[in-house]
Amino acid sequence: MTENNETLNKGRNAQWRVELRNSVPNKDRVALERVKMTEVEPHERIKSQVCEVNCGLTAEQAVTEARRCMDCVTPTCVEGCPVNIDIPRFVKQIEAGKFLDAAATLKEYSALPAVCGRVCPQEKQCEIKCFYTQKMKKDPVAIGYLERFAADYERQSGKIQIPQVEARNGIKVAAIGSGPSSLSFAGDMIKLGYDVTVFEALHEIGGVLKYGIPEFRLPNSVVDVELENLKEMGVNFEKNFVVGRTASFDDLKELGYKAFFVGSGAGLPNFMNIPGENLNGVMSSNEYLTRVNLMYANQSDSDTPVMLGKRVAVIGGGNTAMDAVRTSKRLGAERSIIIYRRSLEEMPARVEEIKHAMEEGVEFMNLANPVEYLPDTTGRVAKARLQRMKLGEPDASGRRRPVPIDGDIVELDVDLVIVAIGVSPNPLIPACLPGLKMTRYGTIEVNEETMQSSVPEIFAGGDIVRGGATVILAMGDGRRAAASMHRYLQEKYAKK
Amino acid sequence: MNKIIEKYNLSEHVAKFVIEAPMIAKSRKPGNFVILRIGEKGERIPLTIVDSDIEKGTITLIVQNVGVSSGKLCQLAAGDFITDLVGPLGKATHIHKAGTILALGGGVGIAPLFPIVKAFKQAGNRVLTVLAARSKDLIILEKEMREWSDEVLVMTDDGSSGRKGLVTEGAEEFIKREKVDECVAIGPAIMMKFCALTTKKYDIPTQVSLNTIMVDGTGMCGACRVTVNGETKFTCIDGPEFNAHQIDFDELLQRLRAYKNEEDQAKNKK
Numbered sequence: 001m002t003e004n005n006e007t008l009n010k011g012r013n014a015q016w017r018v019e020l021r022n023s024v025p026n027k028d029r030v031a032l033e034r035v036k037m038t039e040v041e042p043h044e045r046i047k048s049q050v051c052e053v054n055c056g057l058t059a060e061q062a063v064t065e066a067r068r069c070m071d072c073v074t075p076t077c078v079e080g081c082p083v084n085i086d087i088p089r090f091v092k093q094i095e096a097g098k099f100l101d102a103a104a105t106l107k108e109y110s111a112l113p114a115v116c117g118r119v120c121p122q123e124k125q126c127e128i129k130c131f132y133t134q135k136m137k138k139d140p141v142a143i144g145y146l147e148r149f150a151a152d153y154e155r156q157s158g159k160i161q162i163p164q165v166e167a168r169n170g171i172k173v174a175a176i177g178s179g180p181s182s183l184s185f186a187g188d189m190i191k192l193g194y195d196v197t198v199f200e201a202l203h204e205i206g207g208v209l210k211y212g213i214p215e216f217r218l219p220n221s222v223v224d225v226e227l228e229n230l231k232e233m234g235v236n237f238e239k240n241f242v243v244g245r246t247a248s249f250d251d252l253k254e255l256g257y258k259a260f261f262v263g264s265g266a267g268l269p270n271f272m273n274i275p276g277e278n279l280n281g282v283m284s285s286n287e288y289l290t291r292v293n294l295m296y297a298n299q300s301d302s303d304t305p306v307m308l309g310k311r312v313a314v315i316g317g318g319n320t321a322m323d324a325v326r327t328s329k330r331l332g333a334e335r336s337i338i339i340y341r342r343s344l345e346e347m348p349a350r351v352e353e354i355k356h357a358m359e360e361g362v363e364f365m366n367l368a369n370p371v372e373y374l375p376d377t378t379g380r381v382a383k384a385r386l387q388r389m390k391l392g393e394p395d396a397s398g399r400r401r402p403v404p405i406d407g408d409i410v411e412l413d414v415d416l417v418i419v420a421i422g423v424s425p426n427p428l429i430p431a432c433l434p435g436l437k438m439t440r441y442g443t444i445e446v447n448e449e450t451m452q453s454s455v456p457e458i459f460a461g462g463d464i465v466r467g468g469a470t471v472i473l474a475m476g477d478g479r480r481a482a483a484s485m486h487r488y489l490q491e492k493y494a495k496k
Numbered sequence: 497m498n499k500i501i502e503k504y505n506l507s508e509h510v511a512k513f514v515i516e517a518p519m520i521a522k523s524r525k526p527g528n529f530v531i532l533r534i535g536e537k538g539e540r541i542p543l544t545i546v547d548s549d550i551e552k553g554t555i556t557l558i559v560q561n562v563g564v565s566s567g568k569l570c571q572l573a574a575g576d577f578i579t580d581l582v583g584p585l586g587k588a589t590h591i592h593k594a595g596t597i598l599a600l601g602g603g604v605g606i607a608p609l610f611p612i613v614k615a616f617k618q619a620g621n622r623v624l625t626v627l628a629a630r631s632k633d634l635i636i637l638e639k640e641m642r643e644w645s646d647e648v649l650v651m652t653d654d655g656s657s658g659r660k661g662l663v664t665e666g667a668e669e670f671i672k673r674e675k676v677d678e679c680v681a682i683g684p685a686i687m688m689k690f691c692a693l694t695t696k697k698y699d700i701p702t703q704v705s706l707n708t709i710m711v712d713g714t715g716m717c718g719a720c721r722v723t724v725n726g727e728t729k730f731t732c733i734d735g736p737e738f739n740a741h742q743i744d745f746d747e748l749l750q751r752l753r754a755y756k757n758e759e760d761q762a763k764n765k766k
Contacts, residue, residue, distance in 0.1 A: 201714050203533055203540075203580040211716075240582035242714065246519050267716040271728060278721050278728060278747055280754040287717035295711065296537060303539035303565050304711070305758035379750045426715055427733065 004084055008075060011089045020096055021071050034139035035065040042359040049298055049330045050215040053356055054118070054148075059099070062149040066095035069141045072131050077143060080129035082476030083184070085109040087126055087143055094146055100161065103154035106147060107163050110475065111187030112180065112226045114155060115209060117148025118218050120472045121350050155225050162232045166193035171489055174199060174252060175261045176243045176429060179207025180471040181462030182263035183227070184478030186235045192486050197236040197257075199243050201428075204294060207265055209471070211294040212286070214323050216330070217353075220293075244432030249458075258493065259457045259485050262444060263478065266423040266463030272315070276373030277419070281307060281381035285314070285324040285420035298331055309416025311335045313384055315370055316420035317342065322353040324418045325362050336362045337412070341369040341389050346399040367391070367402065371409065373417060384412045425464050433458070443467050450484035451477055459485050497577040501554055507633040509561045510604055511570045512546075518553030520545070520583050526591060526611035527705065527737055530555070530583030531713040534568040538579060541565045542710045544608030544736070545584060546637075558607035558636065564762045585713045586736045589703070591615040595677035596622040598670055598700070599645070600663050600691050602683020603629045606636050608705055609682040610644075616680075617644045624670045625649070628663035628683070632656035663687055664694045671698050678702070681740065685749050692740035702740035706731045709754060723747050 011017065038055040045051045057065065069091045077087045086105060093102035106113035122144035127133060130140035154160055171194050175182035178200035189196045204210045209223045231237065243252065249260065269284030271277055288306070291297040297306035312328040314321050317340035328336045338357070340347060343366050347354060358364070368386040376382035388408035391400040425442045437445040437454035444453055444460040451459045461477025463469060502514040520530060529544045547556040561570040572578070589612050597616045601609035606627055617623045625645040629635045630653045642648050649666045650658025659666070663683070670676060671694075679702040681691035688704040695702040708720040708731040720731035723744035729735065 201582060202712060203582070211712075240580050242582060242585065245584055246523060246582070248523070251523075267712075267714065268730075268733075269716070269718045271718070271721075273728065278723060278751065280751060284718040287711060287719050290711050290717055295539065299537070302537045303535070303568070303762070305755045305762070307754070307758075379753070428714060 076129040077126040080126040099153040102150035114151035169193040177264040178205040181474035181478040184475035188482035199241045262460040263462045267426040268424040279381045282417040312416045317347040321420035341402040451481035498581040521548040524584035525588035526615040527589030528584035533580040539565040560604040598679040599625040600681035602687035605683030626666035689745035704740040
């Protein structure tokens with residue numbers, strides 16, 4: 001990353017940055033309090049699946065927040081960012097009121113800034129590395145809010161800038177899946193001059209951004225604008241196309257594709273394999289969220305149904321569990337309950353999601369784990385039998401292991417159970433490529449630096465490699481894969 | 497968008513579509529299905545591919561008008577477009593030379609049975625086919641089935657075509673007459689359940705093709721879960737064909753009714 005450090009430094013020494021830095025004494029910057037995100041009131045927002053909870057910052061709020069950033073000599077925040085955004089540059093551009101420039105800076109690094117500004121766990125990435133967090137034990141600069149501000153400002157200004165792309169080099173590459181890793185890959189490859197096609201199995205582009213994350217957290221219209229940018233840059237999108245099925249890898253090679261990026265995701269929901277799990281009214285969070293987010297099953301003019309519950313239990317403590325439980329509230333549940341086998345402290349969901357869920361009236365039944373579901377007379381789930389747990393010694397993940405309390409089993413009345421305990425890699429692609437080396441977890445084995453698989457022309461990233469992670473980590477994989485595929489293709493083809 | 501090239505009404509409620517889909521036509525195998533969607537708020541519905549023509553670049557689908565989504569499809573005509581069509585999905589039928597194959601088709605299940613009958617015949621098997629339905633107008637593809645079967649027995653509940661009786665009676669007639677090496681049965685879940693019980697009596701390995709509730713069809717949602725040999729399987733990626741003697745049919749029947757209320761409401765509304 002020394003190359004990146006040089007770029008960062010060069011930018012930092014630009015005259016406008018120096019002047020801006022000197023214009024406000026550091027003690028005044030430090031004295032400012034971190035901005036509070038305006039949110040729609042809980043009782044209002046739970047009336048709608050599409051009402052975004054966070055309202056975004058005003059220009060004034062953004063400039064003030066950006067002023068807190070001290071434009072450090074060694075910006076550790078950048079190290080925390082999986083796609084290495086030049087954070088101080090875009091933050092200072094906001095402080096200087098150059099909002100469109102800030103958006104352009106983001107787009108140099110990220111194909112989806114408006115998305116990342118909303119769903120990245122900044123508190124675990126850039127913001128945890130912020131000078132304020134690290135050295136002053138104060139609230140970090142709200143980098144995520146500022147990212148969202150710049151991206152939203154640009155979108156709403158009507159002056160959307162399309163990043164520069166190099167002259168077409170005529171080399172065809174494919175991305176498989178259209179989630180965050182593939183989109184990030186496609187954005188970088190199109191900039192480098194490749195002929196890029198993104199293949200998607202579903203009828204909508206966006207992967208988990210569309211079928212998974214609900215609109216109250218990430219509006220589809222925000223995703224669509226970012227997709228439109230990629231289209232403007234020249235990326236082709238093929239929907240309703242299952243690579244390996246609709247056409248084989250060999251078919252695509254015959255059509256001239258020289259290399260592939262597999263970002264097919266971890267689209268296989270895990271179940272607990274406990275009695276009663278196949279009762280009606282027990283479903284995966286993928287199914288529940290897909291019906292609502294992708295198929296609009298909650299709208300009256302949609303042909304797709306969704307089961308509604310009055311007493312909804314969501315099993316799991318991750319972001320997906322929060323998305324599902326908050327969706328159930330919005331679809332009219334009287335009780336929406338998180339059932340999690342550890343305690344609140346170990347919960348993997350973002351702090352913000354947990355807070356929002358609590359504000360919306362979601363109940364948390366921690367240290368409980370379902371062991372069986374019982375039906376009513378019609379065969380629909382009516383009760384969950386829950387094993388009470390206590391915390392034992394830390395396990396491999398460093399979190400304290402949940403241990404069952406002997407004989408302590410409670411029954412909970414439920415009429416809908418949503419299982420959100422994680423996903424496994426989708427086996428469709430690996431099944432089509434017998435030569436591809438897999439790990440014992442069913443993920444594609446890649447070189448961690450280059451994201452190259454055991455088949456030289458196939459690269460992979462995101463959840464098909466990680467098994468279940470975040471949007472931004474997937475995007476980082478996409479970027480790294482693009483950089484190394486570029487080297488690979490240049491060596492192989494460009495010299496001819 | 498895929499164009500409908502031809503449409504025929506096979507009966508009042510059953511229609512046959514020939515649809516432009518050159519890549520699927522080329523890559524599909526017997527047993528595969530597609531998922532399609534009509535309209536921007538349409539539902540994703542799975543349908544088994546009945547046949548394909550690689551040269552013309554078309555696939556054939558047969559659909560029975562049973563609900564809102566199949567109803568929308570049935571209203572389309574030649575020249576219209578299918579909003580979304582994706583496939584081929586699911587594992588292909590294991591076609592091999594087994595000897596004598598007993599093929600049992602019930603109602604519109606005769607459609608997905610057809611490519612399997614054809615493929616088994618082409619693989620050099622003797623194929624005995626039973627086509628069963630409530631009445632004459634629900635017996636489809638009889639001519640085509642006769643072309644690819646060594647013998648065809650038609651059974652109807654009311655005796656309006658062929659013999660009066662159930663599919664299992666026809667099946668047993670063949671089984672008692674000659675040695676049957678394998679059986680494949682496709683139709684309503686309840687029909688497949690009883691076919692499985694019948695062939696189990698005679699210890700004949702039997703495959704059935706399940707038409708469960710699905711959303712994406714690529715393993716993502718798990719709506720299509722089915723218990724096979726005590727284990728949960730996904731019909732979309734582990735199936736749609738399974739060993740009939742290992743399926744928990746009662747659970748399957750229960751799961752097929754999961755959205756009954758919602759479906760009834762939707763039908764009444766439209």
